[in-house]
Amino acid sequence: MTNETKLIKVNGISLEAKWVNARSHQNDRVMVFLHEGLGCVSMWRDFPQNLSNLTGLSSFVYSRQGYGKSDPVPLPRNLDFMHAEGLDVLPNILDVEGINRAILVGHSDGASIALINAGGARDSRIEALVLLAAHVFNEDITVKSIKEAKKAFKIRDLREKLAKYHGTNVDCAFWGWNDIWLAPEFKEWNIESYLANIILPSLVVQGEDDQYGTSAQVNAIQTGIGPEAKVKIIPNCGHSPQIEQKDITLEVIARFIETLSNNK
Numbered sequence: 001m002t003n004e005t006k007l008i009k010v011n012g013i014s015l016e017a018k019w020v021n022a023r024s025h026q027n028d029r030v031m032v033f034l035h036e037g038l039g040c041v042s043m044w045r046d047f048p049q050n051l052s053n054l055t056g057l058s059s060f061v062y063s064r065q066g067y068g069k070s071d072p073v074p075l076p077r078n079l080d081f082m083h084a085e086g087l088d089v090l091p092n093i094l095d096v097e098g099i100n101r102a103i104l105v106g107h108s109d110g111a112s113i114a115l116i117n118a119g120g121a122r123d124s125r126i127e128a129l130v131l132l133a134a135h136v137f138n139e140d141i142t143v144k145s146i147k148e149a150k151k152a153f154k155i156r157d158l159r160e161k162l163a164k165y166h167g168t169n170v171d172c173a174f175w176g177w178n179d180i181w182l183a184p185e186f187k188e189w190n191i192e193s194y195l196a197n198i199i200l201p202s203l204v205v206q207g208e209d210d211q212y213g214t215s216a217q218v219n220a221i222q223t224g225i226g227p228e229a230k231v232k233i234i235p236n237c238g239h240s241p242q243i244e245q246k247d248i249t250l251e252v253i254a255r256f257i258e259t260l261s262n263n264k
Contacts, residue, residue: 003049005041005069008062010092016041016069017097020059021052029101029127029260032094033061034110036133036240037177038149040068042165047242047250051105054254060097064089066172068165077176079186082109086116091123100125103257107132107242108212109177112191115221118202119194128260129202130253133210133239136220137190138181145211145239146181153178195224202229203256205249207237230256 003021007014018041033048035041040063048059064085066073078084090113094102102125106114111134118126135142152158153174163170180186202225206218215233222229232252234245241249 007069008093008096010089010096013065014071015062015065015093016067017060017062018048020048020061022058022060027100029057029103030099031055031057031059031105031130031257032090032099032102033059034090034104034106034113035061035063035067036108036110037181038162038173039063039107039110040070040165040173042068045243047246050246050250051253054250055257057103057257060099062093066176067169068173069167070169072169072172073176075172075176075179077180079180079183079189081176081180082113082191083116083120086113087120090117091121094123094125102126103128103130103260105130105132105253106134108135108239112136115194115198116191118200119191119197122197126200128200128257129198130205130256131202131221132205132241132249133207133213134204134221135213135217136192136195136224137217138187139213139216141214142212143182143187146178150178150182192220192224195221198225198228200228201256201260203253204229204231205241205252206231206233207239207241207244208233208235209237210239212239 005018008017041061048061052059063070104114111131114129166173204221237245
């Protein structure tokens, strides 16, 4: 296995995927990266590589259906699209790639998917969670920022910027995310019920200036999971700690993963 991007088949769907610093031993821990609502493999940039270098662990990164070079997804998405990803798609990806020990590293929607998986599927292969800017319910600030993104996509240059990463999937990726989060019925979206079932070491990271969520998200996760949840709030940082404060975020995650080493 190399650091080159490939396509894998999951539930009959082709998904873009990449291994970083891959090892052949099936019992090694692997960091599995779950991207944000507008993300994909390439939008993680060099973060998985840098984190692999720091921790000595392999990274597995993939683009969900409708993103990057993966197959497109029919629109509109279902309101439970994150549940489908966490409870069905993700376990099947681990099967296909032979990942038996995983640390889920999720950003935004990806972090919510990680929580749904950990609290719903309760897959014994998942050993820890790293949650960057996670959502467990919809907030007014979330809706406001997603409305701004809609304007930027239609009027300004956001579509052009995203097309560099998603290619022909650009409209599928954007509207599949934007339309759902702005749907009136999605205002009641809430996954807090999954938190009490999570007994995994969890790291919750959020930018102090996150424009998509308030500290109420962090508080709910910390309360719901309990003492296994550790929190890091990063100053001078918005919704993407892995980009806006990359060095601090790498250090915090690497330190967290080091604390897991006694349980190898």
